[in-house]
Amino acid sequence: MKRLLVLAAAAATLFAANAQTFPGSKPITFVVPFAAGGPTDRVARDLAEAMRKSMGGGANFVVENVNGAGGTIGANKVAKAAPDGHTLLLHHIGMASAPSLYRKLQYKPLEDFEYLGMVNEVPMTLIGKPQLEAKNYRELETYIRANAGKLNIAHAGLGSASHLCGLMWQSAINATEAMTTIPFGGTAPAMNALVGGQVDMMCDQTTNTTGQIEAGRVKAYAVTTAKPLTGNKLLKDLPTLQQAGLKGFDLTIWHGLYAPKGTPPAVLAQINAALKKALKDPDFIKKQEGLGAVVVTDNRVEPAAHKAFVTAEINKLKPVIEAGGKFAD
Known part of the structure; x- marks a missing residue:
């Protein structure tokens, strides 16, 4: 028993020391669970640069593409990664659809991650x-x-x-x-x-x-948005599906940032602070607007609100997916 207490105390001391020196010389890896060159990859690379700047330029960010199985391979890799803040997941709405699409999902989206905040909506x-x-x-x-x-x-x-x-x-x-x-x-x-x-x-x-x-x-x-895209010169005259008679149809593809469960609170706070600062970076905002994306500015940049939103999305998508009968192992 005494040995276990000593080990626990040592682990706590180590995590506290890591939090104080985070990120240190070790790079922060954004795992993108899709192929390079795709929309999520582009968001990740823009965000990595903005967060590098927001952390004073001392942090080194790397984007790693772990493609396959609808994003679940990359997500599972982060769920099983060391909880030290150096491996993060940049994922889209697939975070909410996976529980209904896959019978044997190897991770639990609401239990195996620390939620850091939302990034954008497309x-x-x-x-x-x-x-x-x-x-x-x-x-x-x-x-x-x-x-x-x-x-x-x-x-x-x-x-x-x-x-x-x-x-x-x-x-x-x-x-x-x-x-x-x-x-x-x-x-x-x-x-x-x-x-x-x-x-x-x-x-x-x-x-x-x-x-x-x-x-x-x-x-x-x-x-697919609830309101017309009046700010987009090319798409501003297209009707919304709601205007076309599909009441309540509102779908955007959002992106959020996640860390492995158990990442120290002090490290999570540093990452969240850097994320919120990056989302206000004019260069990042301009790049996202160029992609047709809207940077999130509401309370979903906070971890608790981010998690509440994903929970609601899981519940919204479940009946649609189950009605379509689209399941995979």
């Missing part, structure tokens, strides 16, 4: 291939019903933002059985198939769709 756009006959959203729904069983909708893989958006939209218009879902191994191949006309529809983040819409490579039909 609107989604409903887009179609250039050859699609429907000229606007009203015509699109009519076209889908007239061609039930003949059309398909692409997504970037199980648990991806485009997968969730497609599920929610098809459920909202009662067209889950009317369209064939085509999964791809990432956003780029899914978008390439849409631009090339091999698939008919896709619902994805503005970070991925804006350039394609502007270039005329895809048709844009609607945005």
Whole structure:
């Protein structure tokens, strides 16, 4: 018993010392559970630079892409990492969808992480291939019903933002059985198939769709936010799905920052302070606006509010996912 108490005291002393010297010379790694070059990767790299500045430039940040299984491999890696503040997870809405999508999830999103704060929210756009006959959203729904069983909708893989958006939209218009879902191994191949006309529809983040819409490579039909994107010159005239008659439809793809459970409170406080300062960095805000993202400024930058939000998102997504019958081991 005395030995256990001595070991516990030594561990507490070590954690206290680490907190006082954090981050020290060891780099802080942002684990991104998706491929390099994707929207979450871009957010992580912008945030890493902003947090490096907010910590006085002395901290060294590294972005590590751990792709696979809808983001669960990377998330599990962080859940099992040493709780010293040097391994963090930058994840999107998949943090909330995974419990309903996977029967054998290796981690518990609400129990195995320390919540550090939300970063941004990204609107989604409903887009179609250039050859699609429907000229606007009203015509699109009519076209889908007239061609039930003949059309398909692409997504970037199980648990991806485009997968969730497609599920929610098809459920909202009662067209889950009317369209064939085509999964791809990432956003780029899914978008390439849409631009090339091999698939008919896709619902994805503005970070991925804006350039394609502007270039005329895809048709844009609607945005998924509760209010029109009046601040976006390209998308400001697109209707929201709520305006199109889908009451209550409101979906944005958010990103949040997480640490392994058990990370010392003093270290968490330092990271949260650096995050909040980074979210006010003009360069970071400008970069996010360029991606069509909105930097979070409300109380969700605080750990407790962040966790409460994710809890609500888990509850919101569960019935949609279960109705779609999209499960994986």
